[in-house]
Amino acid sequence: xxxxxxxxxxxxxxxxxxxxxxxxxxxxxxxxxxxxxxxxxxxxxxxxxxxxxxxxxxxxxxxxxxxxxxxxxxxxxxxxxxxxxxxxxxxxxxxxxxxxxxxxxxxxxxxxxxx
Amino acid sequence: xxxxxxxxxxxxxxxxxxxxxxxxxxxxxxxxxxxxxxxxxxxxxxxxxxxxxxxxxxxxxxxxxxxxxxxxxxxxxxxxxxxxxxxxxxxxxxxxxxxxxxxxxxxxxxxxxxxxxxxxxxxxxxxxxx
Numbered sequence: 001x002x003x004x005x006x007x008x009x010x011x012x013x014x015x016x017x018x019x020x021x022x023x024x025x026x027x028x029x030x031x032x033x034x035x036x037x038x039x040x041x042x043x044x045x046x047x048x049x050x051x052x053x054x055x056x057x058x059x060x061x062x063x064x065x066x067x068x069x070x071x072x073x074x075x076x077x078x079x080x081x082x083x084x085x086x087x088x089x090x091x092x093x094x095x096x097x098x099x100x101x102x103x104x105x106x107x108x109x110x111x112x113x114x115x
Numbered sequence: 116x117x118x119x120x121x122x123x124x125x126x127x128x129x130x131x132x133x134x135x136x137x138x139x140x141x142x143x144x145x146x147x148x149x150x151x152x153x154x155x156x157x158x159x160x161x162x163x164x165x166x167x168x169x170x171x172x173x174x175x176x177x178x179x180x181x182x183x184x185x186x187x188x189x190x191x192x193x194x195x196x197x198x199x200x201x202x203x204x205x206x207x208x209x210x211x212x213x214x215x216x217x218x219x220x221x222x223x224x225x226x227x228x229x230x231x232x233x234x235x236x237x238x239x240x241x242x243x244x245x
Contacts, residue, residue: 015239022232023122027170029224030129033136033217034159034172081224092231099238106242 005109006054011102013057017045018095020062025088028079036076039084041068045094119236121168126232128171129225132159133218135174140215143206150187150194152204153179154211180205 024040031037042065052060070078139155146152155177162171182205190199 019119019122019235022228022235023125023170026122026125026129026225026228026232029221029228030125030132030170030172031159031161032129032221032224033133034161037159081220085224085227088228088231092235095235096238099242103242 005105007105008102009057010054011098011105013060014045014098015095015102017042017048017062018091018098021091022088022095023063024065025084025091028084029081029088032077032079032081032084034077037079038077039068039070039079040065041087042066119232119239122232123229124168125170125172126225126229128162128167128173130222130229132172132174133222133225137215137218137222139177140211140218144208144211147204147206147208147211149204151184151202152206153181153184154204154206156180 021042024042028039042062045062048060048062049057068078070080070083072078136157136159139157143154156179157177158175159172160175162173167173184202184205186200187203188200189195192201194201
């Protein structure tokens with residue numbers, strides 16, 4: 001009776017990915033002055049989606065980080081506050097986009113049951 | 116799944132560390148004319164205790180800058196030695212101000228992230244409305 005609706009999974013996974021990205025950005029910015037710290041990043045959502053397909057998204061773990069390979073400053077730190085700001089805004093926009101998709105899918109569902 | 120509060124905790128640890136750093140800076144600047152004062156420095160390091168989320172930062176042990184103290188020639192000064200000079204501090208105001216600017220910039224960046232995460236979590240709870 002209750003078919004799993006793919007769009008909800010997709011929107012939820014996108015929001016989850018954005019939240020994880022924001023977490024990594026927060027770590028980078030908190031460590032912006034830590035000597036020897038390397039800026040971290042996570043795989044882009046479309047890459048993960050292409051690899052796992054719609055079925056793998058539910059259990060996907062986005063938290064695997066890797067060295068973002070940005071240029072080093074003299075103290076061995078590779079965090080660029082400017083790039084992190086961009087990534088942070090990017091994550092926030094992706095998150096609100098995903099939530100909007102979720103919300104309108106919910107609205108469609110509501111309309112279809114006549115409420 | 117990484118919670119928003121964890122992310123906010125990381126940003127908060129960054130802000131706290133920058134505040135402590137600013138405190139050390141202001142101690143240095145306040146003591147710029149104290150004879151024999153060595154400037155305090157501390158380096159950032161990963162948060163050691165596991166009370167804070169992974170990726171948090173803290174200020175490490177405070178160390179004294181071991182560069183040479185400045186020698187100030189002033190025979191009338193009470194601390195002046197036989198050759199008429201005494202040891203001043205090794206605080207360089209230009210360095211301290213530059214450091215303070217960096218601390219402020221990093222603090223603001225942490226604050227921006229904090230605000231961003233707050234917006235994200237309130238957008239999420241807006242879904243539950245109606």
